[in-house]
Amino acid sequence: MMQLNVNTAADAARNSAFAPKTLAQLGRGESGVLDHLDLPDDIARRLMELGFLPGQEIVPARSAPGGGPRVYRVDGSEVALRRETASRLILRSISKGDNRKT
Amino acid sequence: MSDCHDCGNCAVVAGPLPAGRSSARSHVVAIIGPPNSGKSTLFNRLTGLRQKVANFPGVTVEQRVGRARTRGVREVILVDLPGVYSLNPRSEDEQVTRDVLAGEMPGIPKPDAVLLILDCTNLGRHLVLAAPILALKLPTLVILNMADDLASRGGKVDTAELAMQLGAPVALISAAKGQGVEKVFQFMEGTAGGTAPLSAPKVELPVLRDIPKCRQWAQQVGYGAAYRAPAPPLWTRRLDAIFLHPVAGIAIFAVVVAAVFQTIFSLAKPIMDGLQALIETSGHWIEGALPDSVIRSLLVDGVWHGVGSVIVFLPQILLLFLFIGILEDSGYLARAALIADRSMAKFGLQGKSFIPLLSAYACAVPAIMATRTIESKRDRLATILIAPLMTCSARLPVYTLIIAAFIPQHPLLGPLLGTQAGALLGLYVLGFAAAIVTAKVLKSSVLKSERTPFVLEMPPYRMPTLRSLGIRLYDRSKIFLHRAGTVILTVAIVLWVLLHLPLHNGKAPEIGQSFAGMIGHAAEPVIKPLGFNWKIGIGLISSLAAREVIVGTLGTIYSVEGTEDSAGLRHALQNELSPGGAVALLIFFAFAMQCMSTVAVVRRETGGWKWPAIQFVYMTFLAYVCALATNEVVGSGVLKVIARL
Numbered sequence: 074m075m076q077l078n079v080n081t082a083a084d085a086a087r088n089s090a091f092a093p094k095t096l097a098q099l100g101r102g103e104s105g106v107l108d109h110l111d112l113p114d115d116i117a118r119r120l121m122e123l124g125f126l127p128g129q130e131i132v133p134a135r136s137a138p139g140g141g142p143r144v145y146r147v148d149g150s151e152v153a154l155r156r157e158t159a160s161r162l163i164l165r166s167i168s169k170g171d172n173r174k175t
Numbered sequence: 176m177s178d179c180h181d182c183g184n185c186a187v188v189a190g191p192l193p194a195g196r197s198s199a200r201s202h203v204v205a206i207i208g209p210p211n212s213g214k215s216t217l218f219n220r221l222t223g224l225r226q227k228v229a230n231f232p233g234v235t236v237e238q239r240v241g242r243a244r245t246r247g248v249r250e251v252i253l254v255d256l257p258g259v260y261s262l263n264p265r266s267e268d269e270q271v272t273r274d275v276l277a278g279e280m281p282g283i284p285k286p287d288a289v290l291l292i293l294d295c296t297n298l299g300r301h302l303v304l305a306a307p308i309l310a311l312k313l314p315t316l317v318i319l320n321m322a323d324d325l326a327s328r329g330g331k332v333d334t335a336e337l338a339m340q341l342g343a344p345v346a347l348i349s350a351a352k353g354q355g356v357e358k359v360f361q362f363m364e365g366t367a368g369g370t371a372p373l374s375a376p377k378v379e380l381p382v383l384r385d386i387p388k389c390r391q392w393a394q395q396v397g398y399g400a401a402y403r404a405p406a407p408p409l410w411t412r413r414l415d416a417i418f419l420h421p422v423a424g425i426a427i428f429a430v431v432v433a434a435v436f437q438t439i440f441s442l443a444k445p446i447m448d449g450l451q452a453l454i455e456t457s458g459h460w461i462e463g464a465l466p467d468s469v470i471r472s473l474l475v476d477g478v479w480h481g482v483g484s485v486i487v488f489l490p491q492i493l494l495l496f497l498f499i500g501i502l503e504d505s506g507y508l509a510r511a512a513l514i515a516d517r518s519m520a521k522f523g524l525q526g527k528s529f530i531p532l533l534s535a536y537a538c539a540v541p542a543i544m545a546t547r548t549i550e551s552k553r554d555r556l557a558t559i560l561i562a563p564l565m566t567c568s569a570r571l572p573v574y575t576l577i578i579a580a581f582i583p584q585h586p587l588l589g590p591l592l593g594t595q596a597g598a599l600l601g602l603y604v605l606g607f608a609a610a611i612v613t614a615k616v617l618k619s620s621v622l623k624s625e626r627t628p629f630v631l632e633m634p635p636y637r638m639p640t641l642r643s644l645g646i647r648l649y650d651r652s653k654i655f656l657h658r659a660g661t662v663i664l665t666v667a668i669v670l671w672v673l674l675h676l677p678l679h680n681g682k683a684p685e686i687g688q689s690f691a692g693m694i695g696h697a698a699e700p701v702i703k704p705l706g707f708n709w710k711i712g713i714g715l716i717s718s719l720a721a722r723e724v725i726v727g728t729l730g731t732i733y734s735v736e737g738t739e740d741s742a743g744l745r746h747a748l749q750n751e752l753s754p755g756g757a758v759a760l761l762i763f764f765a766f767a768m769q770c771m772s773t774v775a776v777v778r779r780e781t782g783g784w785k786w787p788a789i790q791f792v793y794m795t796f797l798a799y800v801c802a803l804a805t806n807e808v809v810g811s812g813v814l815k816v817i818a819r820l
Contacts, residue, residue: 101332115265116628121386122260122631123268128387134412138421141517142526142629149297149404151411151633153513153526 330405523618707758
């Protein structure tokens, strides 16, 4: 209860089923539902026009060779985002805990 | 008078348009659609070769206008608008689209009708654009493109029901295959004839600023029209598994680039040799047909050899544009941008800079105009400043000439790459290296900025059509030949005059004593350290207008001098330049900003003389210093030593 072993924020997010997950944390083939976009208004609107709307299901696909931007399947099309942008797209927490497929 | 069809309660507004607006002038139809909806394919399909490319007044957005061949009485002018997702004016593209549709773009009359083209394999999202367009209350045809894809992937849509939902006619077509295009012509004939079908939409239009609301509206409309989305594009996913594979993806990227360069060299050579022979034979024929006079000398030595020596390179330039066209139309270019993003980020740029930079391999002018897709002002300026360092097609004639004259042909990597193609590839890499180092310097100093997000839609792979590739090549040939007929012709005539004056005892002087010779001799002290003599100096000065002019200039000089034998310019150059000077000349052309069109477009895009001036001085300085160093190193015999090893 003294919380001496304070995890880093990233660890906390990874370990806790309740902490909000970001799009960047999804593995290939997993899916997530977008909750909100933590981005400046003009960039958020641009992404929303491309289909990144709250409530939409997003599935990560391939990334560029060598760890470049990743392609995401959203609303019938495929859009590439850098990791730094994907980590600002916050997903809805799933009440069932884990949505991983095996 | 209202010839309302038997459609009950759908209030069809059909009648003559206001007379003052439509009778006197041509019928103007705007084509609008999201990126990757097949807008340009439809535009090409409707206009064929009757189109021209210009810029919208005052802005950098490219404007394509063409005439459609309708069977109607009046001609129909088609305006191709930039690809946009909405009409909320945030980018220059969206501003232009909005202004044209509102009739607020100077020089362009308010459109009489709109063709809204949407990709029906992704209708849910593309229909969002229908809301702001229908709100304009212009006669609109909603075109659902890619009908063949929709059918083959098991999707469907009820077009009659969709027309009811939207209150506008709907046509299901395939622009690439030409299916259903006659419906578009029928619509234009109808609106040109004064009938404008427009009824109230069944589903009320949403608040346009609210994107989620617009998307919901599109969903509802699609649902009402029994829209079933097609299965995912399996072929695209299979191809992505190869082209974006961690190992194979990068290997394919490298092979594609190498193959393009090798083909440009080996495939173009026989065609170019044939063209060269044709120009020489016809030159001799003209010479024989005309009496010996000043006019004959001007025509044969000045015009024919000057312009002819540049026209020879048309096949090679067309091959380069053909490859860029195939890469772009097939959808591979977007993957290339994705692969390039990580590397571009290291130099402070982003994957989106890759597309303008790749088109700069063809020509810096459209490349600089293409930078407008980059949202960040500083990234955009950095891309503009480095674009002219990429090896544009105007350098190709210079490179080809000098490489063919000085670099012996040996196999380098088996049949895939020879030494000549290797040298050419090396020059391309050199230009690219100079560009990215410059970008790094700029982005870590004067143009430092936050990293901007990289957002790029991946279009499905498609087979490029011969029609669209053909139109691209036709456009390029027209531009190239137009330049050959104006800039290069003018330089050739002026040069001929400078080579023939002042008269000595009523006769043309020796080249060394002519005005051109005097200019060359005056420049010699500056360029001698680079290994160039005064004749090359004349070429360098004339190439300030455009790079390829030097080839024409040298063609004229050697033709006037009479040293041109059957082996032509190549042979003459071998006597004129040392190996050091030849390589130095290649390096000089790799870096120098010898192009007035580029200077002009940079001035326009950056809104002043400051950046083009800095760019010109920087590139000329870089060219001079590197050429000087090259001449010193190669001249000192380092290469001979290497060759012996």
